[in-house]
Amino acid sequence: KGRRSVLVRAETINPEIRKSEEKVVDSVIVTELSKPLTAYCRCWRSGTFPLCDGSHVKHNKATGDNVGPLLLKKQ
Numbered sequence: 001k002g003r004r005s006v007l008v009r010a011e012t013i014n015p016e017i018r019k020s021e022e023k024v025v026d027s028v029i030v031t032e033l034s035k036p037l038t039a040y041c042r043c044w045r046s047g048t049f050p051l052c053d054g055s056h057v058k059h060n061k062a063t064g065d066n067v068g069p070l071l072l073k074k075q
């Protein structure tokens with residue numbers, strides 16, 4: 001009692017994009033950013049959404065999916 005439970009269905013987020021890749025990660029180079037690197041979640045499993053917290057690794061193992069974050073990199 002008092003504990004929050006989260007139901008996570010074991011299904012893929014990415015049914016068709018770049019499935020030949022182990023993990024789909026894209027980067028954008030930006031000249032004006034406060035931090036050198038920011039990772040945005042695209043698996044919808046992050047506990048710090050919209051930022052990536054690495055939860056995609058567990059999701060990918062459980063489902064066979066290949067989702068990864070969008071990386072914004074400061075130039």
Ligand code: FES
Pocket residue numbers: 040041042043044045046051052053054055056057067068069070
């Ligand atoms: Fe969702 Fe990393 S936690 S992409």
